[in-house]
Amino acid sequence: MTDTNSIGLHESSASQLAEKLNHLLANYQVFYMNVRGYHWNVKGSDFFELHVKFEEFYTDLLTKVDEVAERILTLGHKPVHAYSDYAKLSHIQEDKDVHDGQACVNGVVKGYQTLIELQRELLSLASDADDEGTASLASDYIREQEKTIWMLNAYLGK
Template sequence: MSQLNVIGLERNNAEQLAERLNELLANYQIFYMNVRGFHWNVKGRDFFELHVKFEETYNDLLLKIDEIAERILTLGQRPLHAYSTYIKSSTIQETKDIHDGQACVREVLESYKTTIRLQREILDLANQSDDEGTSALMSDYIKEQEKTAWMLNAYLA
C-alpha cells in the first residue's frame, strides 16, 4: 500500500494538515456566526457603515469556510460539520449580545488575530510537507487578513 495520498502527499502529513485545517474550519464557523450576529444587531452612530462591512465580512468568511472544507477533502480527510464540534474545537468563542459597533469591531479584529496565527502555523506545516495547495491558500488568506486587521485597527484608533 502506498504511503502517498491521491495528490501525492505523504498520508501522515496530509492527516496532520487536515487536523489543523479542521481546527481552522471550526474557528471560521464560530467567527462567521459571530459576525452574522454583529450584522443583525449592531446599533449606534456607525450602524450603516458597520452593517454593510459585517455583511461583506461574513460573506467572505463563508467562502473561506467552503474552501477550507474542500481542501480537507482534497487531502483525503473529512471536514468537521457539527456546531457542537466547532464550539469544542474553536479558540474563537461565541459572542452573544454585543451590539455596540466599537465592541463588535474589536471582536472581529481579535478573531482575525486568531485566524492569522493559525494560518501561519498551517502554512509552516504545509511548507514542511511540500503541500503547495494548502500553502497557497494560507498565504492568500494571511495577506488579505493582515491588511484587514490593519484597517480595523485604524478604525478603532
C-alpha cells in the same frame, strides 16, 4: 505499496494537515456566526457603515469556510460539520449580545488575529509537507486578513 494519497502527499502529512485544517474550519465557523451577529445587532451612529462592512466580512468568511472544507476533502479526509465539534475545536468563543459598534469591530479584529495565528501554524506545517495547495491557501488568507486588521485598527483610531 505507496504511502502517498491521490495528490502525492505522504498520508501522515495529509492527516496532520487535515486535522489542523479542521481546527481552522471550526474557528472560521464560530467567527462567521459572531460576525453575522454583529451585522444583525449593531446599533449606534455607525450602524449603516458597520452593517454593510460586517456583511462583506461574513460573506467572505462563508466562502473561506467552503474552501477550507474542500481542501480537507482534497487531502482525502473528512471536514467536521457539527456545531458541537466546532465548539470543542474552536479557540474563538461565541460573542453573544454585542451591539456596540466599537465592541463589534474589536471582536472582528480579535477573530482575525486568531485566524492568522492558526493559519501561520498551518502554513509552516504545509511548507514542511511540500503541500503547495494548503500553503498557498493559508498565505493568501493571511495577507488579506493582515490588511483587514490594519484597516479596522485605523477605524478604531489605534
